[in-house]
Amino acid sequence: MIGGPGVGKGTQCANLVRDFGFVHLSAGDLLRAEQERPGSQYGDLIRSYIKEGKIVPMEVTIALLENAMLASGQTRFLIDGFPRKMDQALKFEESVVPSKFTLYFECPEEVMLQRLIKRGETSGRDDDNIESIKKRFKTFTETSYPVVEYYSKKGKVHTVSCVEAPDVVYGKVKVIFDKLFSENN
Numbered sequence: 001m002i003g004g005p006g007v008g009k010g011t012q013c014a015n016l017v018r019d020f021g022f023v024h025l026s027a028g029d030l031l032r033a034e035q036e037r038p039g040s041q042y043g044d045l046i047r048s049y050i051k052e053g054k055i056v057p058m059e060v061t062i063a064l065l066e067n068a069m070l071a072s073g074q075t076r077f078l079i080d081g082f083p084r085k086m087d088q089a090l091k092f093e094e095s096v097v098p099s100k101f102t103l104y105f106e107c108p109e110e111v112m113l114q115r116l117i118k119r120g121e122t123s124g125r126d127d128d129n130i131e132s133i134k135k136r137f138k139t140f141t142e143t144s145y146p147v148v149e150y151y152s153k154k155g156k157v158h159t160v161s162c163v164e165a166p167d168v169v170y171g172k173v174k175v176i177f178d179k180l181f182s183e184n185n
């Protein structure tokens with residue numbers, strides 16, 4: 001699942017987990033947990049990349065995802081906010097597992113900005129501030145959007161507008177998932 005910062009990926013993943021039973025893995029959540037893990041050799045590196053809105057070197061993120069997948073003992077994963085860079089996409093599919101499809105959430109930056117500023121009032125996230133948000137938008141446009149284009153050329157992308165209220169957005173997402181996962185696909 002890919003989309004700009006604050007587009008609503010986490011919000012929609014919660015609905016999908018409830019209705020379709022995927023294991024939800026957020027790359028950002030895994031990185032934040034590793035950042036806080038006592039003794040982590042990557043804590044400081046992750047902290048500085050997240051604050052700057054940059055993409056953490058792929059070896060770290062892929063290892064965290066792979067470990068979480070193996071630890072779950074499950075086989076159906078909804079991966080939230082990943083891949084964010086072409087090198088990650090290629091390496092993950094080569095060394096872990098190919099993806100079935102990509103859900104791309106689109107939304108104007110002004111709308112995402114308002115959502116993140118509001119979320120920042122309570123989230124406690126180091127990157128929910130105007131300076132980091134602008135950097136995250138730039139990274140999304142320059143580094144992450146090419147991943148969407150790459151999967152689009154392969155016919156693997158389903159695009160959903162996230163401007164409307166969460167339940168309206170979920171209505172559209174659910175139609176896609178009902179179709180994709182009917183007949184035990």
Ligand SMILES: Nc1ncnc2c1ncn2[C@@H]1O[C@H](COP(=O)(O)OP(=O)(O)OP(=O)(O)O)[C@@H](O)[C@H]1O
Pocket residue numbers: 003004005006007008009010011012028081115116118119162163164165166167169
């Ligand atoms: N459709 C929506 N309309 C209005 N607010 C929304 C909508 N979807 C999510 N939100 C709110 O916007 C904020 C960002 O949503 P969420 O955390 O799901 O985004 P995200 O894409 O996972 O963000 P990030 O990439 O920064 O982790 C949250 O406060 C959430 O409650």
Ligand SMILES: O=c1ccn([C@@H]2O[C@H](COP(=O)(O)O)[C@@H](O)[C@H]2O)c(=O)[nH]1
Pocket residue numbers: 005006027028029031049050051052053054055056057061080081082083084088127136
């Ligand atoms: O594959 C990834 C995913 C995330 N990051 C870093 O984490 C932050 C926050 O991610 P959210 O998905 O918004 O929680 C992101 O801005 C990156 O700095 C990453 O490096 N690689």
